[in-house]
Amino acid sequence: MTAAERVDDQHVDDRYLDYAGSFNRLEDEVCLAAPPESAMSELTADFSALAARVAEHRVDYDRRPTRYAGMSGLPHPILVPYEVHEDGPTSTSGTVEFGLRHMGNENVVHGGIISMMFDDFIGMFVSRSLGSGSSARTAYLNVDYRSMTPVGRPLSVSAEIASVQGRKAFVEARICDGETLCAEAHALFVCPADQMWPGVAGLGD
Numbered sequence: 001m002t003a004a005e006r007v008d009d010q011h012v013d014d015r016y017l018d019y020a021g022s023f024n025r026l027e028d029e030v031c032l033a034a035p036p037e038s039a040m041s042e043l044t045a046d047f048s049a050l051a052a053r054v055a056e057h058r059v060d061y062d063r064r065p066t067r068y069a070g071m072s073g074l075p076h077p078i079l080v081p082y083e084v085h086e087d088g089p090t091s092t093s094g095t096v097e098f099g100l101r102h103m104g105n106e107n108v109v110h111g112g113i114i115s116m117m118f119d120d121f122i123g124m125f126v127s128r129s130l131g132s133g134s135s136a137r138t139a140y141l142n143v144d145y146r147s148m149t150p151v152g153r154p155l156s157v158s159a160e161i162a163s164v165q166g167r168k169a170f171v172e173a174r175i176c177d178g179e180t181l182c183a184e185a186h187a188l189f190v191c192p193a194d195q196m197w198p199g200v201a202g203l204g205d
């Protein structure tokens, strides 16, 4: 069964996007609110009841739409949504928008979230480019934070494979706000030893 068939089974369509997107909205609001004690007790009960209702629909790992979130750009409770606009064998680019739930200091993105975004964006790109059958593992991810990254507006994100040496893929990536470089990453992704990059032809040593 392909990933697409598995997610088709789960109706990963506009209804799922609405469902997951509305949860993102809840996360944003939780991050911004300071409810008084009376409202907090009621909300705690509501959240517990909601969790129990969602738990009624638990499924195995391969049938979870969140399992494919990075591949389809679906909203996810933790990941940062992005869109890929151009995708080649050695480079990719698109836009990313961090939400209020990703805020560290006021109106700027928490640094750890930026690292996570790079890990997901680069990891998915490496998997698409070098072979979807293999699951690239992050060996290292070095992030340089060059200027504060704003929440709530589209930023550009891009990555390219600098070189492939055997099982090792060296990748560079960046997030920019217009002309301003917000953060850049230098990463090494390693293909597991029992696999080899299926799509590596022409990119290697």
Ligand SMILES: CCCCC/C=C\C/C=C\C/C=C\C/C=C\CCCC(=O)SCCNC(=O)CCNC(=O)[C@H](O)C(C)(C)COP(=O)(O)OP(=O)(O)OC[C@H]1O[C@@H](n2cnc3c(N)ncnc32)[C@H](O)[C@@H]1OP(=O)(O)O
Residues within 6 Å of the ligand: 066, 067, 068, 069, 070, 071, 078, 079, 119, 120, 121, 122, 123, 124, 127, 135, 136, 137, 138, 139, 140, 166, 167, 168, 188, 190, 191, 192, 193
């Ligand atoms: C939060 C919500 C998430 C929801 C997920 C939703 C959707 C996503 C679904 C699916 C994911 C699909 C795609 C991927 C998407 C995102 C990417 C995420 C990827 C990760 O998030 S993955 C977790 C973090 N990641 C690890 O958990 C790795 C732990 N680790 C290991 O698994 C091993 O450590 C490994 C495999 C790295 C290497 O082990 P190994 O035994 O295969 O090979 P070995 O050690 O021999 O290294 C081979 C050559 O790499 C060089 N090398 C190795 N490490 C190096 C380093 N740090 N610095 C410099 N060089 C290094 C050696 O020096 C040698 O080089 P040489 O060949 O030249 O001698």
